[in-house]
Amino acid sequence: MNDPVDVLIIGAGASGAAVAWSLADTKMHILCMDQGGWMNPAQYPSTGRDWEARFYGDYSPSPNIRARPEDYPINDDDSPIKVVNFNGVGGSTVMYTAHFPRLHPSDFKVKTLDGVADDWPIDYDTLVPFFAENDRIMGVSGLAGDPAFPPTAPPMPPLPLGKSGARFAKAMNKLGWHWWPSDTTVATMDYEGRARCINLGHCTPACAQGAKASTDITYWPLALRAGVELRTHCRIREITTNEHGMASGVVYYDQDGVEQFQAAEVVVIACNGIGTPRLLLNSASGRFPNGLANSSGLVGRNFMFHPYAQLYGYVDEVTDSNRAPPVCLWSKEFYETDRSRGFVRGYAFQFGRGTGPVFEAVTSEARGLLPWGEDHHAAFRRLNGHRLAISAICEDLPEEHNRVTLDPVLKDSHGIPAPKVDYTIGENSAKMMAHGIARAREVLDAAGATDICVNSPILYGGWHLLGTARMGTDPARSVVNEWGRAHDVKNLFIVDGSVFVTAGGVNPTSTIQAIALYIADQMKQRLANLFD
């Protein structure tokens, strides 16, 4: 029998770690449970000669391909974009590009500004102190002064431009378009016990150097030192409720597959845009027949990705290819709404430095750029180490038919129903992607690239899982209130990407973590009457 805890956090990734750290100073008994275990950087792909091959296997971003014991299957057959994530202590911060922009002020007021979707119940200014705190703990590298964003103060200098960044910079200047060195959680100097980046290059599937911030090496050491308990290899089946309609704890399977119960006074869900609705829907009961916290019917609905439109081409000079963090610059030239473009909202560009030889060979063979036979070698030498890539990360709008449900057949290794994703790219997003493709082609042309290829949408590009337990003041139109508490269950909180009302057009991790810190702060301020 497990002793009851004051706060149970489900998920040790980006948001769960941040909440655990923030709540630790309350001195409550805080337990976090994760279905995965601690990562071992000595086993990360970049430590071996098969570093690229493992991207197609045990370090694939797709849980369906990776199929580690910690992963659960996701039926994404009915989506043109496949879900990618990572499960384990650190969650998807173990496997991400570390690109770390914030949502813009305008992203929180899309209904007011553009007449679409809904406004958030909170605004950018509310989150500013939490963005700053998160930047400090995750360790952000960047450059202050970006004219496309309100003032920020990254604690470390930006990543070098390198050959690829400089080539893109010249192209963007030729076009007169905005660009700026990206905020990133790759440490450019020794920082809080983390060694500086040494350009392993293969950053996305985990950083063996520890230069890339993942919460297992940022928040978790601090939270554990402050007394938070982290229990690994625990897969939660459902959240239970008591006769008062309050969350009472969770039923989970421990490392040995034994069913256990953990009682808690407060439950915090941090499983992101697919794991969270899956858990809520799997927690249906007599009192909550449509799933926990789902009186609005919106749990799982309004699911948003960021559809990516990617182009790449080849230049005459050697690029940085795989010998540097993959993303180096962003552009917000087309971020804010301009109705003359035929769509509302906008997108950011991300600029990629290139790829390694295996990825180059595999993708170019598939595209027909790399022939079989005698011409193979000459063609490969022209392509390899000469690639430049640019991606438009497009803002999706919330649409209720895009949703996460429970698959009627598919189950995980513990027999728990798996999630199913039904998703289509909306008309506004499609127009935005077409615009992004046209502009990206101009950029590559200006950079002198040839053999331009279009990859739209990026098939395995479903990194950002948002909107499925949205935040709002109206219980009929949202799942949680403006400080993250479920409208229906007063001791249940959600702190991950599922609370996003709209998606913005940038990577969401920075904003997810700022929201998690904000919600934790709200909880601390209301401890005396948290359940009123």
Next chain:
Amino acid sequence: MPVQVSSAHLSPNALTPAQRDDLRIIAAMMIPASREYNVPGADDATVQADILATMGRDTDSIRAALDSIARLAGSPLAQLDAASRDAVASEFRATGGAPAATLIRVILQCYYRDDRVLRSLNLELRPPFPRGYELEQGDWSLLDPVKARPAMWRKAP
């Protein structure tokens, strides 16, 4: 020498002798040896041994791809003339689906980590960690015209 890989992936006897023969021939058709670049073909014994030793979770797809080739060829590839092999390869690439993509990818990922091939490409024979790479700063004065721009983010009410 073969690349060091996780032992969890080892599967040395996963293919029949006939499948191994067809694998060798299709690999040579993809990437023949080149005297000009001083590289082996993908049918080289070391590359083939790497493929067989590391196919791991891809084994079923590779078997399916080789079965598809066998069906299209109607006989071992070695018994076909060059034109007939090319026809089989074209059809295989056009209709082979996910198994074909997997077979091609596995051949490429083993070939492009072979020491001799990497040397020919002037790439170092090592994993990225722990030495990493140098990255030049680049010319930060390129940012000057952007710094001169007025604020362009939209204020929210």
